[in-house]
Amino acid sequence: MRELSLIMLAAGNSTRLNMEVKKQFLRIGSDPLWLYATKNLSSFYPFKKIIVTSSNTSYMKKFAKNYEIVEGGDTRAQSLKNALKLVETEFVIVSDVARVSISKNLFDRLLENIDKADCITPALKVCDTTLFDDEILQRERIKLIQTPQISRTNLLKKALDQDVNFTDDSTAIAAVGGKIWFIEGEENARKLTFKEDLKKFNLPKPSGEIFCGNGFDVHEFGEKRPLILGGVEIHPSMGLKAHSDGDVLAHSLIDALLGAASLGDIGELYPDTDIKFKNANSIELLKEVYHKVKEIGLELVNADICVIAETPRLKDFKESIAKNIAHILDISEYRINIKATTTEKLGSIGRKEGIAVLSNVNLKYFDWTLL
Structure with a gap:
């Protein structure tokens, strides 16, 4: 042979x-x-x-x-x-x-x-x-x-x-x-x-598997710049400390998407030691990451995002954040859910020192048979 x-x-x-x-x-x-x-x-x-x-x-x-x-x-x-x-x-x-x-x-x-x-x-x-x-x-x-x-x-x-x-x-x-x-x-x-x-071609259709991912991020208050969450300005001067624009919600969602797609984490793609990401627009990074996810044949089913903060209150911003994320990812608004909670004044978040966000997403295979 x-x-x-x-x-x-x-x-x-x-x-x-x-x-x-x-x-x-x-x-x-x-x-x-x-x-x-x-x-x-x-x-x-x-x-x-x-x-x-x-x-x-x-x-x-x-x-x-x-x-x-x-x-x-x-x-x-x-x-x-x-x-x-x-x-x-x-x-x-x-x-x-x-x-x-x-x-x-x-x-x-x-x-x-x-x-x-x-x-x-x-x-x-x-x-x-x-x-x-x-x-x-x-x-x-x-x-x-x-x-x-x-x-x-x-x-x-x-x-x-x-x-x-x-x-x-x-x-x-x-x-x-x-x-x-x-x-x-x-x-x-x-x-x-x-x-x-x-x-x-008589090819088998994509399987119906679902892939879950979660992302967590936290940033400290202290920058005299707008507070941005999910690409929406929440406050004109309560900015978060970060190498980028400090959009902690976008960072958390990026990590959730990368996790579900088995593509690593945000620190690997956008290290805070790289000058080109200084003050980067995190929503643009989110767009880029979701493009990578779709390139490998996956698409978003839904995202559930929980913002953990003692201040500012987010009741009047949740809907606009959800709409903006849905627009950025080009999916229906009902697939994006934004929640807000506090730590009941416990810990650094409870002392109003910063904001944390926990994101969970589900991805599925792109179904080319529907074309």
Whole structure:
């Protein structure tokens, strides 16, 4: 049996999908699409090493300890070059996670032809009349190139050392004089590129799991600046001490979202030792964090936020805070609840030294089947 390595490319920006969630993080059952596609292809063969490129390595490593997760690049070629540094086998199979339904039949046919050339490539024929700038092309000479492709590792590395943005392995191998062997591709091996493509694949729908997260933050009074809670000005001069604008409610909600999404905490993303976050608008940070949450395929179900303060009284501000948070997160107001309580004059909060906020959120998987 040949020693083979597998590289799965999953570091793209998914711009053509035109959704807030990145394509590789669409949930198929409980698995993100990149993991679903990798499990599928890796089940066909005992690969010596399985390597996945990523633009979010720390998060993706939480899903599969038996895979090598490497940082991707700005281009497909750079991502592949980064992954190839870990490959020592004579042959390497490279595929895109967007080709989510590769069949074992296609994989087996690739292996059957491994000795016929330096790169074995599946391709589809074009059966429709094809135009380029209103000129008819000879469709018999056109091929739609697919992955996975099997390549000789040394030639692929040599090709990518040219720093040319090759869009597939066969063109890279050909550029250094390697021989290409084409086999017949499959319709099921087409890429998932646009959101309309989701209807063409018979994929399991996202699971109905719910993920809970909580966040707690406390800040001391003492800054002569406005007191801001949830992006709403509560008092013109009772500001809270903080590296940012001191919006303790926004900080608590950010931590709750990060916790439910397993994305760390606010101190990791926005350290108070970084000058660029000095006096930062915490509502803008909240927007940014929720964007990160949606990128990995999650969305907010609800948030329950409790402000703990002896002063000022918040009865007249709770509704406006809830409305502003709902607006910022672009969700219905009924999904945001703001509560206020005191510590019955106990402790530092009871002595009117500061404000604390406890936030709880629930997240669910984005349901792409409703598109």
